Amino acid sequence: MRTKTEKSPLKAFMKQRRMGLNDFIQKISTNSYACKHPEVQSILDISQPQEPELLNGNSSPPPSPSQQINLGPSSNPHAKPSDFQFLKIIGKGSFGKVLLARHKADEKFYAVKVLQKKAILKKKEEKHIMSERNVLLKNVKHPFLVGLHFSFQTASRLYFILDYINGGELFYHLQRERCFLEPRARFYAAEIASALGYLHSLNIVYRDLKPENILLDSQGHIVLTDFGLCKENIEPNGTTSTFCGTPEVCILLS
Numbered sequence: 001m002r003t004k005t006e007k008s009p010l011k012a013f014m015k016q017r018r019m020g021l022n023d024f025i026q027k028i029s030t031n032s033y034a035c036k037h038p039e040v041q042s043i044l045d046i047s048q049p050q051e052p053e054l055l056n057g058n059s060s061p062p063p064s065p066s067q068q069i070n071l072g073p074s075s076n077p078h079a080k081p082s083d084f085q086f087l088k089i090i091g092k093g094s095f096g097k098v099l100l101a102r103h104k105a106d107e108k109f110y111a112v113k114v115l116q117k118k119a120i121l122k123k124k125e126e127k128h129i130m131s132e133r134n135v136l137l138k139n140v141k142h143p144f145l146v147g148l149h150f151s152f153q154t155a156s157r158l159y160f161i162l163d164y165i166n167g168g169e170l171f172y173h174l175q176r177e178r179c180f181l182e183p184r185a186r187f188y189a190a191e192i193a194s195a196l197g198y199l200h201s202l203n204i205v206y207r208d209l210k211p212e213n214i215l216l217d218s219q220g221h222i223v224l225t226d227f228g229l230c231k232e233n234i235e236p237n238g239t240t241s242t243f244c245g246t247p248e249v250c251i252l253l254s
Helices: 004-029 038-046 117-122 126-138 170-177 182-201 247-253
Strands: 084-092 096-103 109-116 148-153 157-163 214-216 222-224
Touching (some): 084 109, 126 157, 182 222
Antiparallel strands (some): 096 109, 214 222
């Protein structure tokens, strides 16, 4: 039986290998020429999410009126899961996951946010999901905010087709490098301030700022994502009274 000290180096080694594999997959998945090679496709298939609807191209039956969620201007009723080749899971959340996908028609890569309707309705979170959709629709022109291309739904899921930002989370880079030099930190802070300032100009308050929600693009610029906790229609001197955030952190700070 191994002791804790014997397990620790192995755990660190496996974590380092996983991080290296993740970097490798991100690089080859953004090269359209490489993705067409049979051997590369077989590697990417290993990372396919094991969800029958997303893998075999069979879409769910059309949602009944009671299951429909109004996606508004972003809705594309002709879109379906089989339009995409889902390559790997790049994020997970309370209501679903985010997948790297290639659109079969235009061969472009997207981050597809797939949300479970049952979980949303059970926790009565429709308002937050629609708030995220509304914010995404407003900020497509800002370079430091992730953009929404369109959305659609099946009987059981909502799909948001987003920009794919291939540089990884700021959290990942901070964890790997331990700390940033001051010029680099100032650079990120300035771009974050620009993104938040733009949202404030639209009377939107972003309330989930953390390294996990800040992505880096291929040129090293930040891209803010995850707008589920945003509050709309807040005047310049207005305040909110909603309790939000990680419970453990709130308890620690209190």
